[in-house]
Amino acid sequence: MPAKRTGLDDLDRDILRLVGERPRTGLLEIARLLGVARGTVQARLDRLTADGVITDFGPNLSARALGHPVQAFTTLEVEQTSREDVSKALDAIPELLEAYIVTGPGDVWCRIAGRDHEDIQRVIDLMLSIDGVRRSSTVITLSTVVPYRVLPLAARRMPER
Numbered sequence: 411m412p413a414k415r416t417g418l419d420d421l422d423r424d425i426l427r428l429v430g431e432r433p434r435t436g437l438l439e440i441a442r443l444l445g446v447a448r449g450t451v452q453a454r455l456d457r458l459t460a461d462g463v464i465t466d467f468g469p470n471l472s473a474r475a476l477g478h479p480v481q482a483f484t485t486l487e488v489e490q491t492s493r494e495d496v497s498k499a500l501d502a503i504p505e506l507l508e509a510y511i512v513t514g515p516g517d518v519w520c521r522i523a524g525r526d527h528e529d530i531q532r533v534i535d536l537m538l539s540i541d542g543v544r545r546s547s548t549v550i551t552l553s554t555v556v557p558y559r560v561l562p563l564a565a566r567r568m569p570e571r
Contacts, residue, residue: 421444421446421450421454422463422564423564423567424444425455426458426464429455429464430561433467463564478524478525479525480524480525480526480527480529480551481521481524481550481551482548482551483520483548483549484520484537484546484548485515485516485546485547486518486519486520486537486543486545487543487545487546488517488542488543489544492541492542492543493517493518493542495541495542497509497511499540500540503522505522505523505524506533507523509521530550534548
């Protein structure tokens with residue numbers, strides 16, 4: 411079995427860029443644009459997926475278009491022994507877009523979406539009703555300056571160590 415390759419080469423970066431920019435483009439077209447064989451593109455995508463570089467091929471959905479235009483970041487303080495139960499309860503809340511256990515002030519940072527400010531309050535109240543959650547602090551987003559992204563990391567060439 412060949413050794414697992416680390417890092418990305420130029421072809422990997424080019425494939426990732428094209429898949430990111432044109433997610434509906436077929437393998438044959440990507441191969442044509444890059445001047446390589448279709449099998450090469452397929453093998454690279456398979457390896458990037460197996461290595462965990464590519465984590466999802468699904469569509470990116472808009473909470474706004476789904477009727478939830480208001481977003482907020484909520485910091486939860488939780489009882490440390492309740493983290494696992496709190497995590498399971500949070501996972502059941504559809505309006506919770508993502509959550510992270512963090513260091514520093516607060517214990518869990520959450521990004522939530524709601525139909526309006528009252529709906530955001532309902533979601534916060536739901537989170538506060540979870541056993542082990544002590545308090546919350548919330549800020550409402552006004553606009554997105556830089557959306558979540560990873561492709562610029564993949565496009566950057568890392569210096570040799």
